[in-house]
Amino acid sequence: MSVSITPTGQTSAEITWEPGDDPQGYLARAVESDQLAYALEALGNGGTGPADAKAALSAAMHTTTLARLLERRATVQVVRLRDDHGLSWRQIASAIYDDPDRQSSVRRMYDSGRRHLGV
Template sequence: MSITITTTGPGRAEITWTEGDDPRGYLARAVESDQLAYALEALGNGEPGPADADAALSAAMHTASLARLLERRAAVQVVRLRDDHGLSWRQIASALYDDPEKQSSVRRMYDSGRRHLGV
């Protein structure tokens, strides 16, 4: 992976990437729009979140937006795992859900990924 996260101290990290690592600009937008910051905040402290209703709504909006993007990207990865690497539904389900029986969930992700790819 060419994107690096370097721990720079307790509670501190630096993320680096090049334009080639982010051809669609997803990383840059996630950082510049505060999506990443809000998502990391939700991971870190979860509740209670911002006290002000507008700030809480903004935090939820940014976190949900990044989550949707990650769902789409994960679906595309499932297409690559199946089509490019020839992995079985069971193998993918085991890796993603720690349950090889969740093949139908993986197939739904696959179908979603193909739609996102325009296939």
């Protein structure tokens, strides 16, 4: 993976990527728009967010926008796991959900991923 996160201290890190890792500019926008910062803050503080209502709405919007984008990317990864790597529904369900019996959930992700790919 050419995107890398390097710890620079106990509570800090540096994120780097190559231009080819972000051809549509999603990484750059996630950083520049504070989506990534808000999502990481929500991860760290359990989603409690800012006390101010306007700031809390902004944090929720940025976090949710990034979460939706990641969900779409995850569905495309499921398509790649199945089509490119030939993994079974059971193998994918085990990896994603830690439950090989959740094959129907993986199939729904697969169908969604194919729609995102326009297939």
